[in-house]
Amino acid sequence: MITAASLLAAPKEETFNPLLPDLGELIFGGVAFIVVLLVVGKLLTPRIQKTLEDRADAIEGGLKRAEDAQAEAQRTLAQYREQLAEARHEAARLREEAREQGAQIKAELREEAQAEARRLIEAAHAQIEADRQQAMSQLRGEIGRLSTDLASRIVGESLEDEARQRRIVDRFLDELESSNTQAVR
Template identity: 45%
Template sequence: MNNLMVLASVNAADAAPSPLSVNWSELLVVAVGFAILMFIVVKFVVPMFEKTFADRTEAIEGGIAKAEKAQAEASAALDEYKQQLVDARTEANRIREEARSEGAQILADLKEKAAAESARITEQAQTAIAAERQAAVVSLRAEVGSLATTLAGRIVGESLDDDARSGRVVDRFLADLEKQSEGAAK
């Protein structure tokens, strides 16, 4: 019986297909299914991936172009700002120099006006002093003349009421005094 079992198992082994043997019908079904799947992938899936890839590439390139454009605009705005800043500083310096010049001119004008006013006031004061001096001299001459006439009249013992003679005596007396004061001053 042992032999029989071995023989039955050998026959059974001959009847079962080998795992290494090819089943052509299965192979054909798998190949057709693979071809259909490949057709679907090539026809529908790959174009969608390519479209998505192209859209992303375009979006990235567009973003880069926008960024470059924005960078160029920012650089241009910065250059313009720097130029405006330079212009503003130049204008401020010009205005400052004009203000200094005008200030110096105003100061010079004020000094000139003050000097002119001072000269005018001094001249008026000198004129007033000269007028007062002249008035004082006239007043003193009259008083000295009358005192001298009275004194001379007392010394001489006669009245010197003659105005012409008294005037000459007073003038001669004052002239002598002026000569003496000039001689003493020298």
């Protein structure tokens, strides 16, 4: 057992102070720190710096590309809107042309129909006049024959001479027509 006297009689050992490190450890730690600092400063810092610059360039380049893409999209949109306006204008012009052509065709068809109607009316009038003339000549012939028969019966003589018969019939019809025109007036 250790007695208090033995403790007092023992040589005094250095007391350990945890706040003051051993000088050898302090030197070794300082040299190791300087080596690590130099390695990090000379080798790793430029690489880290280059990586950070590359990343910053990539970000700035991405932003620049995004701005360029947005500007290109705006130009494309403006072109699209311009083309759309031109297409609308062209469509309106084509509609107007079609409307004008339709009106022109309609007018031409109307004129053709009216000309055809006039032609048909004139043909009908001509046919009616021809039919009237034919009916008049047939009627004259029939009236002439009937009147000569009647005159033969009244006179009691035969009026078979055809030239004479025609003169009598023509004179009779002329007198009849003149009396009708005077009665109409």
